[in-house]
């Protein structure tokens with residue numbers, strides 16, 4: 253029997269798209285999460301099994317890897333709480349998964365990270381992503397690191413958030429809205445991951461995946477407004493004011509905005525030179541303009 257591909261975080265936004273891509277190609281998948289559920293798109297008889305495991309727990313991770321050939325880490329944590337920090341998930345969890353994968357003889361591991369992962373970042377989130385990459389490579393030097401730009405697609409957090417924002421009487425921008433982003437469709441990233449877990453080992457080990465166009469934040473807001481038929485004034489808001497707002501909101505149990513998000517929005521988030529890209533995988537990612545209609549449903553006319 254073909255050994256399964258283990259997708260840690262397989263019920264998340266990206267994980268679900270990857271699991272679907274693999275299952276539809278007839279490749280056996282083990283979906284792992286703390287609360288795994290049978291996906292709504294899956295049919296009985298699909299080559300899919302669900303396993304409950306927390307990436308923080310050694311025995312559960314080891315059991316989830318048994319008999320597997322390949323593993324993808326798509327576990328995420330965007331907002332820290334008192335009980336759960338970035339370090340536990342992005343650094344210790346990622347390192348644990350890589351070490352245990354090596355111990356059971358798995359030779360292909362794909363670690364999801366993000367563009368701009370730097371250990372010197374003022375953002376605790378970004379620093380943890382960089383340290384996580386290092387922890388994975390220390391345990392498994394031939395692991396593949398994949399850093400996507402911001403993901404979009406049906407029911408995403410990014411465009412969904414903007415769709416709510418453009419209903420306000422005026423739309424606040426991060427600074428002057430000049431930050432450049434390269435939004436990438438979740439299915440395009442899932443296809444790239446399916447290639448990276450496929451039979452042909454890629455020569456490259458570090459990939460940055462961005463969509464078909466680079467847009468300023470302000471341009472993305474304008475595209476969303478045009479798609480939803482809203483016309484609102486765009487109001488520049490200085491970053492210091494955003495930071496103050498995020499500081500105030502940080503006391504809420506699940507803050508709608510964090511300091512880490514503000515720091516991320518101050519830096520361009522586009523594919524760097526000298527890394528593996530969609531091109532190296534023979535794929536052409538769609539642009540935000542192409543993907544917008546299937547991601548944001550415009551109001552009935």
Ligand SMILES: NC(=O)c1ccc[n+]([C@@H]2O[C@H](COP(=O)([O-])OP(=O)(O)OC[C@H]3O[C@@H](n4cnc5c(N)ncnc54)[C@H](OP(=O)(O)O)[C@@H]3O)[C@@H](O)[C@H]2O)c1
Pocket residue numbers: 260261262263264265266267284285286287288305306307308325326327328329341364365366367399400401402403404410
């Ligand atoms: N979304 C983006 O725009 C974006 C951009 C760049 C990079 N990325 C990266 O892509 C990856 C996936 O992101 P996403 O947005 O798809 O995440 P997501 O939707 O938040 O999904 C997270 C997944 O991880 C699982 N999970 C969380 N904590 C866990 C734990 N302790 N043990 C085991 N599983 C756990 C969740 O299921 P349970 O809660 O049931 O455990 C869920 O399946 C992350 O590495 C993220 O940083 C995302």
